[in-house]
Amino acid sequence: MAHAEAHAHDGHDHNHAPAGIGRWLFATNHKDIGTMYLVFALIMFFIGGAMAMVIRLELFKPGLQFVDPGFFNSMTTMHALIMIFGGVMPAWTGLANWMIPLQVGAPDMALPRMNNYSFWILPFAFTLLLLSFFLPGGAPAGGWTLYPPLVLQAGDSFGLTIFAIHMMGISSIMGAINVVVTIMNMRAPGMDLLKMPLFCWTWLITAYLLIATMPVLAGAVTMLLTDHYFGTAFFNPAGGGDPVMFQHIFWFFGHPEVYILILPAFGIVSEIIPTFSRKPLFGYESMVYATGSIAFLSFIVWAHHMFTVGMPLAGQLFFMLSTMLIAVPTGVKVFNWTTTMWRGSISYEPPMLFALAFLFLFTIGGFSGLMLAIAPADFQYHDTYFVVAHFHYVLVPGAVFAIMAGVYYWLPKWTGHMYDLKLATWHFWLSTISVNVLFFPMHFLGLAGMPRRIPDYNVQFADWNMVASIGGFAFGLSQVMFVWIVLKSVRGGGPKASARVWDDTNSEGLEWTVPSPAPFHTFETPPVIK
Amino acid sequence: MSIQKKLAAAAGLAGLAISAAAFGHPESSLNLPVGVTPISQQAHYLHMLTLWVCVAIAVVVFGAMIYSMVKFRKSQGAVADTSIVHSTKAEIIWTIIPVLILIGLAVPATKGLIIIEDTRNSGLTVKATGYQWKWQYEYISQNDGKTESPISGVSFYSALEEKSNFTRQLGSGLDPNQVENYLLNVDHPLIIPSGVKVRLLLTGNDVIHAWWVPEFGMKRDAIPGFVNEMWIQVDEGKEGTYRGQCVELCGRDHGFMPIVVVVKTKQDFAAWLAAQQQASAPAATATAATTASL
Numbered sequence: 001m002a003h004a005e006a007h008a009h010d011g012h013d014h015n016h017a018p019a020g021i022g023r024w025l026f027a028t029n030h031k032d033i034g035t036m037y038l039v040f041a042l043i044m045f046f047i048g049g050a051m052a053m054v055i056r057l058e059l060f061k062p063g064l065q066f067v068d069p070g071f072f073n074s075m076t077t078m079h080a081l082i083m084i085f086g087g088v089m090p091a092w093t094g095l096a097n098w099m100i101p102l103q104v105g106a107p108d109m110a111l112p113r114m115n116n117y118s119f120w121i122l123p124f125a126f127t128l129l130l131l132s133f134f135l136p137g138g139a140p141a142g143g144w145t146l147y148p149p150l151v152l153q154a155g156d157s158f159g160l161t162i163f164a165i166h167m168m169g170i171s172s173i174m175g176a177i178n179v180v181v182t183i184m185n186m187r188a189p190g191m192d193l194l195k196m197p198l199f200c201w202t203w204l205i206t207a208y209l210l211i212a213t214m215p216v217l218a219g220a221v222t223m224l225l226t227d228h229y230f231g232t233a234f235f236n237p238a239g240g241g242d243p244v245m246f247q248h249i250f251w252f253f254g255h256p257e258v259y260i261l262i263l264p265a266f267g268i269v270s271e272i273i274p275t276f277s278r279k280p281l282f283g284y285e286s287m288v289y290a291t292g293s294i295a296f297l298s299f300i301v302w303a304h305h306m307f308t309v310g311m312p313l314a315g316q317l318f319f320m321l322s323t324m325l326i327a328v329p330t331g332v333k334v335f336n337w338t339t340t341m342w343r344g345s346i347s348y349e350p351p352m353l354f355a356l357a358f359l360f361l362f363t364i365g366g367f368s369g370l371m372l373a374i375a376p377a378d379f380q381y382h383d384t385y386f387v388v389a390h391f392h393y394v395l396v397p398g399a400v401f402a403i404m405a406g407v408y409y410w411l412p413k414w415t416g417h418m419y420d421l422k423l424a425t426w427h428f429w430l431s432t433i434s435v436n437v438l439f440f441p442m443h444f445l446g447l448a449g450m451p452r453r454i455p456d457y458n459v460q461f462a463d464w465n466m467v468a469s470i471g472g473f474a475f476g477l478s479q480v481m482f483v484w485i486v487l488k489s490v491r492g493g494g495p496k497a498s499a500r501v502w503d504d505t506n507s508e509g510l511e512w513t514v515p516s517p518a519p520f521h522t523f524e525t526p527p528v529i530k
Numbered sequence: 531m532s533i534q535k536k537l538a539a540a541a542g543l544a545g546l547a548i549s550a551a552a553f554g555h556p557e558s559s560l561n562l563p564v565g566v567t568p569i570s571q572q573a574h575y576l577h578m579l580t581l582w583v584c585v586a587i588a589v590v591v592f593g594a595m596i597y598s599m600v601k602f603r604k605s606q607g608a609v610a611d612t613s614i615v616h617s618t619k620a621e622i623i624w625t626i627i628p629v630l631i632l633i634g635l636a637v638p639a640t641k642g643l644i645i646i647e648d649t650r651n652s653g654l655t656v657k658a659t660g661y662q663w664k665w666q667y668e669y670i671s672q673n674d675g676k677t678e679s680p681i682s683g684v685s686f687y688s689a690l691e692e693k694s695n696f697t698r699q700l701g702s703g704l705d706p707n708q709v710e711n712y713l714l715n716v717d718h719p720l721i722i723p724s725g726v727k728v729r730l731l732l733t734g735n736d737v738i739h740a741w742w743v744p745e746f747g748m749k750r751d752a753i754p755g756f757v758n759e760m761w762i763q764v765d766e767g768k769e770g771t772y773r774g775q776c777v778e779l780c781g782r783d784h785g786f787m788p789i790v791v792v793v794k795t796k797q798d799f800a801a802w803l804a805a806q807q808q809a810s811a812p813a814a815t816a817t818a819a820t821t822a823s824l
Contacts, residue, residue: 062706070782143779150737237755278610310758313647324632335624341598345610367584376642377576383777448559449744451777454785
């Protein structure tokens with residue numbers, strides 16, 4: 001893509017970022033806010049990860065050795081809430097903040113002050129959520145799905161949890177609005193929608209999903225709040241309410257939510273695979289349409305999370321068949337990525353390694369997803385470790401690996417320094433091997449009959465639980481390497497990165513036209529795209 | 531680098547072969563049990579069918595990926611053919627083929643679902659109520675094909691058996707390996723006959739629970755304010771003890787409310803039921819007498 005990039009050569013120092021703490025507290029620069037989001041997400045990954053370590057420690061062998069069953073339930077609940085709302089979602093918003101203005105040739109996000117606000121809500125929301133550990137009754141322990149009536153048995157943490165979820169929701173909605181407005185209004189002249197890099201496309205669709213579903217979650221948890229404190233009976237059968245209605249509302253949010261977590265990953269992978277195959281993405285438009293189709297389908301499949309609640313046959317059939325349909329656009333994506341590599345010139349730098357691991361392991365998660373869609377078989381899988389294996393395959397080697405791929409892809413652009421490629425390759429192999437040792441045996445456990453969310457189990461499940469725990473500890477430890485590699489690059493270690501960073505002439509993103517590190521202000525004059 | 535990749539590919543293939551060999555082995559704990567009811571056998575069939583379809587797709591797709599990854603390496607001098615950017619034909623082919631495969635799966639799945647949801651013509655109706663953290667079973671009625679006759683006075687609670695309960699306490703110092711059927715044993719199991727369609731009514735008393743015995747192939751939620759139903763028909767000749775657990779998070783002791791079902795022959799079941807009714811009858815009379823004398 002040809003372009004005119006004038007301002008980088010005008011001899012003017014663009015790194016006049018404000019100094020001191022004010023730079024971060026009052027940040028309106030998309031790069032600073034993106035950095036804060038990413039740092040926040042990393043911290044949350046480690047907090048949520050520590051909780052996963054507690055879970056795997058307790059499940060290392062049969063019998064209760066370390067924690068009370070109630071605390072165990074808090075661990076599973078908080079692990080999910082923190083990883084989803086504190087880890088993956090802010091990481092995507094961070095990447096969006098950094099990269100979307102750079103990719104569409106905009107000087108910043110469209111609504112910079114709201115951007116500041118949407119970030120700074122998060123530390124408060126999660127501080128509140130984490131403070132619930134110190135309240136009478138402990139942290140929420142009814143599962144991240146918050147099903148009533150169980151969730152209404154929570155102690156003093158209940159109101160705090162609901163409030164924290166509201167804050168996260170507001171933050172997400174504002175972040176999403178910012179993405180939509182930026183993409184719709186601030187593209188450089190000539191940057192047609194169908195010329196945008198796929199990361200912008202998938203994020204645009206994600207943003208619409210967020211705007212559509214976060215208010216639904218807010219409504220659901222508000223009804224829980226009034227049921228708990230103000231004597232309403234939305235979900236209380238004794239008062240004429242309906243506990244199953246909550247599940248319908250929750251999953252109407254919850255299913256699009258899982259695509260909120262994975263669509264930006266599709267975007268990142270769709271950029272990394274072409275770069276390191278030195279070939280344009282195969283079937284760009286079909287990728288966009290496939291993403292749109294997945295987003296549409298995500299709104300009409302929610303009750304496949306609830307096959308066991310006793311829906312009418314027609315309802316079960318509808319949700320089974322519509323769910324199976326998702327395999328079609330998802331398949332199109334996988335085939336397009338594969339064809340992109342076909343007759344390419346492939347090299348294996350860390351971003352590509354993570355993207356390829358994503359390709360294989362997300363596909364495995366897709367296969368187990370198809371199996372789960374088959375309702376008569378789902379009655380066997382439902383709420384077992386098979387489900388745990390499925391969603392961890394799509395979320396960890398799926399979403400999280402794509403985040404890491406994205407960070408390794410753009411880190412030199414952010415810091416101006418190439419990170420330690422050898423160490424990052426080690427990080428990749430350790431992560432990929434251990435993540436499979438961690439999650440693959442969970443398929444076996446579920447099929448053999450181990451329910452999820454239990455702190456102790458029959459001895460027949462002992463072997464694979466021990467294997468999974470060992471994989472878990474290895475995976476957790478491997479992530480310390482990630483912090484080390486990133487910190488080294490941030491602190492100026494490693495060789496200087498060029499503007500294009502990767503030796504490839506095909507990647508079209510405008511981010512490769514600005515110097516590395518990207519100056520504090522970019523595209524003050526819009527680039528012209530032919 | 532290339533050696534690493536080859537090793538990884540080899541390890542991946544070996545892993546696939548090992549797991550494929552282990553699937554379907556009768557004593558293996560790696561796979562879904564075939565079970566003892568028509569529903570469980572059907573679930574197992576659909577599970578294996580979908581699994582093999584997925585394995586076949588994986589072999590083709592992963593094969594193409596691995597081939598590309600090995601064949602088109604830059605380090606081996608591969609030059610990119612940048613003209614391959616789009617093919618409507620290819621997109622149509624790989625949209626239609628998956629649709630056909632899905633239809634192939636949807637047909638048996640739909641048939642299976644229709645059978646599962648057909649709870650008519652049951653011979654015995656039992657109600658299971660979930661409590662934090664035990665089950666209650668009430669025998670409601672019997673049907674000999676002509677008339678529905680109520681069963682009265684047969685009802686009991688079914689909770690985790692003592693030995694497991696002592697052992698599972700935090701820091702008990704007891705070894706779970708020494709406890710027979712650790713966490714999967716109860717004081718009073720549910721008793722049902724083989725060869726009879728048993729209709730199970732499910733509800734919850736406090737929070738949502740879910741009733742599941744893997745060998746029976748069906749699980750359903752027990753929800754306060756709702757009565758759900760499911761059916762079990764254990765094949766004749768498959769009498770024995772079957773174990774499962776609550777599978778919907780129901781609070782602190784969710785992991786400690788197992789389900790045990792003892793399947794007896796029709797004759798043995800009839801004898802057991804008669805004994806239960808007799809045992810409860812004098813008690814009921816006595817209670818009535820006590821109430822009257824007050």
